[in-house]
Amino acid sequence: MSNIREVADLAGVSVATVSRTLQQPELVSPKTRAKVTRAIEQLNYKPNLMAVKFRSGKTHNIVVLVPTVANVFFARVIRGMQEAAAAEGYSLLLVNTMGDNATEQNYARMIHTSQADGVVQLRAFNPFNDNDADEQGLLPMVNACEILDTPQCPTVSLDNRLAAAAMTEHLVELGHQHIAMIKGPASSPLTRERMLGFKDALQEAGLKYCEELMFDGDFTLQSGYDAADRILSQSQPVSAIFCENDEMALGAISRLKAAGLRIPEDISVSGFDNIAFAKFSDPPLTTIAQPAEEFGETAINLLIDVLKGKAKRAVKVILPYQLIIRNSTGPAPAQPVNLTR
Amino acid sequence: MSNIREVADLAGVSVATVSRTLQQPELVSPKTRAKVTRAIEQLNYKPNLMAVKFRSGKTHNIVVLVPTVANVFFARVIRGMQEAAAAEGYSLLLVNTMGDNATEQNYARMIHTSQADGVVQLRAFNPFNDNDADEQGLLPMVNACEILDTPQCPTVSLDNRLAAAAMTEHLVELGHQHIAMIKGPASSPLTRERMLGFKDALQEAGLKYCEELMFDGDFTLQSGYDAADRILSQSQPVSAIFCENDEMALGAISRLKAAGLRIPEDISVSGFDNIAFAKFSDPPLTTIAQPAEEFGETAINLLIDVLKGKAKRAVKVILPYQLIIRNSTGPAPAQPVNLTR
DNA sequence: ACAATAAATGTTATCGGTTACATTGTTTAT
DNA sequence: ATAAACAATGTAACCGATAACATTTATTGT
Structure with missing residues (x-):
């Protein structure tokens, strides 16, 4: 796997120039840009994103705590999250927690070990300690679907x-x-x-x-x-x-x-x-x-707001429900049926 | 967030000693170990795993390409993968690809940008180019459930x-x-x-x-x-x-x-x-x-074998099926029913 | 008691990028 | 013609941990 130094050598420029060519091409003269681009292609160079994430301190990973991925409703929520995350350049780390508190605390800890930037929690359980909150008392978390009574983070729920x-x-x-x-x-x-x-x-x-x-x-x-x-x-x-x-x-x-x-x-x-x-x-x-997909989408967008520091703890999004009347309900029988026949 | 140097300073030792205390404590004298442990607790130090992953070149991440997470069968497969991965210290990056080739190629590229070590593909599509294979012609991939005709990787399937x-x-x-x-x-x-x-x-x-x-x-x-x-x-x-x-x-x-x-x-x-x-x-x-969960479990274990370099391309696991007879099938009617009544 | 050996600890280069700052080359204004 | 301003590029410190190698300290055998 080639690295930025090899590219710099081949192109006959410094590593800074290669980095700039990729990050802020307008700062690089067209001539140099062409040389660098050619070298990148020639070596099939791909920046090591692990290095970038490490350097920047931003992982662009989001941990999602799902009680059971085998649940059809959550599957839809996940799809919504996936799309919103992809649009913002975030990856999801889906965790099937089986509703186990210890497991959830374990994975939430990925925040502390710099493996993820934030957490979406789909269950009413706070996997953090209170001292994990930032200056404004905000946890890097969004609680969706089933929400806590006194959340320390934005929430998305249904009434x-x-x-x-x-x-x-x-x-x-x-x-x-x-x-x-x-x-x-x-x-x-x-x-x-x-x-x-x-x-x-x-x-x-x-x-x-x-x-x-x-x-x-x-x-x-x-x-x-x-x-x-x-x-x-x-x-x-x-x-x-x-x-x-x-x-x-x-x-x-x-x-x-x-x-x-x-x-x-x-x-x-x-x-x-x-x-x-x-x-x-x-x-x-x-x-x-x-609106399952919308739950996911909203949760991710709120979390990204939190991560960017532009969200208040008080944000509580309530999504609309809809009563769908089909055929499993009908008029009550004149005589209540004797169930124990 | 504290780092290893702060811990070293507080404990009055070198960074190497701190690292050793965590990685190979038997090399550190009990006295020193105690000092270091105390400093770690005092500072609530957690190693930055992003740095570790960057340094080691191993991410312990696995990309899972799922056609639709909203599918009940795949949900079970995912659960099996989750457990096997956790047992080996790997995290899953689940991707809902909607069966889109371009999306899958995109995410498979995470291997090249060092964001993941391997891929589990649940669809018969090779998201890699042939030159992505290693010396033995192996791709860092396992193909499960729906498999390719001529896979360049181990497979898990049903007959x-x-x-x-x-x-x-x-x-x-x-x-x-x-x-x-x-x-x-x-x-x-x-x-x-x-x-x-x-x-x-x-x-x-x-x-x-x-x-x-x-x-x-x-x-x-x-x-x-x-x-x-x-x-x-x-x-x-x-x-x-x-x-x-x-x-x-x-x-x-x-x-x-x-x-x-x-x-x-x-x-x-x-x-x-x-x-x-x-x-x-x-x-x-x-x-x-x-055996859905077993599909997932087997796929992950095979992939880890591949990543450790101890798997042959030829591995093809075939899991058993079971005919479950319930009441939706019964004897053919004497007269075929006229469907278009 | 002292060399030889083993155990414990320290120093520092390294992974692959980014970026502040330094340097060189090129215009522009007077 | 020359200083000032700007554009283009280079140099090197840095992020946080690991580990090879160097050094110091403790233990063993004679």
């Missing part, structure tokens, strides 16, 4: 509470009075927000919130299936299930159908995220669409 | 032809004589291999291969839906559809059900990949399971 309320209203308008909810992990703020929105809407409609109709899941298909199983084996009437994401909704539908229930005639099911499969399931899933 | 033949045999054994196929993009070797396996099995069974029953798709849900639409509007009888991946199978099922067909009573549908959704679809999908 999950409002969105969940909107979905609940939709169910209430269809006449549902006994709505079960399949929740995400209790540790996730998304779960809490969506649950609060659910409660808000119930209260608004004068319906009572019933703790026994709240079921735990972990955002996977299997957990949706299992939760539906528990719903089927309890005694309360239920005519609709609000699932906190599409995967769990699809898992639940699978179980309900296995029990011979018709959707939405016997029971309505709704999701959250509008993943690609939602449109093609049987029946197509009523859900909340999130 | 797609055999697997497709196995699936076809399964359909034939159920009595199907008119089997349509929804293919991937013609540019993909996977498509060709699976098609050849399909043909092999038809021939073996004494059935004739029929060009009009081959339909194009691009591995997305929507393309499966669209292809099924075309199948419904043509005149040949069809009692089973072999889809080259699960997404297309699920898209096709969606369309077939919309036409009032029952699966598998009226028509059987099979997939390929065994993504998580396959188990929870209605009906659950008959498919070929691939």
Whole structure:
């Protein structure tokens, strides 16, 4: 691999001139420029970017902490980040953290070892210590999708509470009075927000919130299936299930159908995220669409602002949701179906 | 950010001693070691890994070219890679290439600019020039999942032809004589291999291969839906559809059900990949399971072998497939159903 | 006790660029 | 014609760690 000195020698100039030819060609006379360019081509010279990054102290790398890349929603977010990063000359270091705090702290440490300039965190967990903040108290981080309650960095989120309320209203308008909810992990703020929105809407409609109709899941298909199983084996009437994401909704539908229930005639099911499969399931899933790619794009752009020192901690971008009504939700049956037949 | 010199000064030793304390502590006397360790803690010193990488010429970065991270199968492969890489101290630079050759060449160039040591390519495309090979004619690359016909690097693949033949045999054994196929993009070797396996099995069974029953798709849900639409509007009888991946199978099922067909009573549908959704679809999908995580793991380990100079070009790992029979395939109807009702 | 050997530590060149500053060559203004 | 201003190019310090080699200190054998 040739270096800048070899190029300089071949062109009969100094290394500074070679560097200038590449960085600020206007400072180099056309004659010299031509000589240098020829030498570069002849040697097939490529600047060692590791050296540049080391010298400049800027890596142009961004660590992205993803709970699970195997999640269809995150995959879209990642695509959005990728594009925004590429446009600004940044590379992404994607890390599949499996939601493990220690792993996240480990990778966030790449900031300290000068391997990356900043972090995008897709989970409500602060992988830094407080003394990692800069003069203005800003961490080199952006928190997106699932955000911290008291973030020390810009955030990008959805108004999950409002969105969940909107979905609940939709169910209430269809006449549902006994709505079960399949929740995400209790540790996730998304779960809490969506649950609060659910409660808000119930209260608004004068319906009572019933703790026994709240079921735990972990955002996977299997957990949706299992939760539906528990719903089927309890005694309360239920005519609709609000699932906190599409995967769990699809898992639940699978179980309900296995029990011979018709959707939405016997029971309505709704999701959250509008993943690609939602449109093609049987029946197509009523859900909340999130602008996933835009999450990624916004997060990266905010982070670059932070890195350039032109961002305030207070920046909180809230992206719009959209209620997508398909066929998995319908009018409540006149008689609540007996689930435990 | 403190550097090794500040630590040396505070501890009252030379920089070499500090470096040794971290790299080969057995060469440093316990007394000195203690002094240095104390200074390191006091200054909260973290070695600048960018400097280390620059100095050593080894980045411990691996570029991963992924056609689409939004693909559930690739997401699993990525998880496998992540784990294997972490175990060996490597970081992944994931790139969502959207199958664009220019983008892939661009990112493969990171090898030349010393930003990464090697590349894992998940598509049958060589992003390098031939003169990028090392002395033994090896590229710093491993090709996994969809592999090149004449690779200049180790490969990890499935025997797609055999697997497709196995699936076809399964359909034939159920009595199907008119089997349509929804293919991937013609540019993909996977498509060709699976098609050849399909043909092999038809021939073996004494059935004739029929060009009009081959339909194009691009591995997305929507393309499966669209292809099924075309199948419904043509005149040949069809009692089973072999889809080259699960997404297309699920898209096709969606369309077939919309036409009032029952699966598998009226028509059987099979997939390929065994993504998580396959188990929870209605009906659950008959498919070929691939050890996705193992693909990733093997690819990374092979690449690390290449980088260490202990791999031969000829290494071709072939991982096992598994035929998973669920309910989307069943006995052929006595009378072929008239699709265009 | 003293050379021979081993262990511990220090000095410094090096990796490949960038850039402040120095130097040389060329115009322009008077 | 000559000083001043400017353009073009060169020289060398620097970023932070590593490691070859040099030097100092401790240990061993006789």
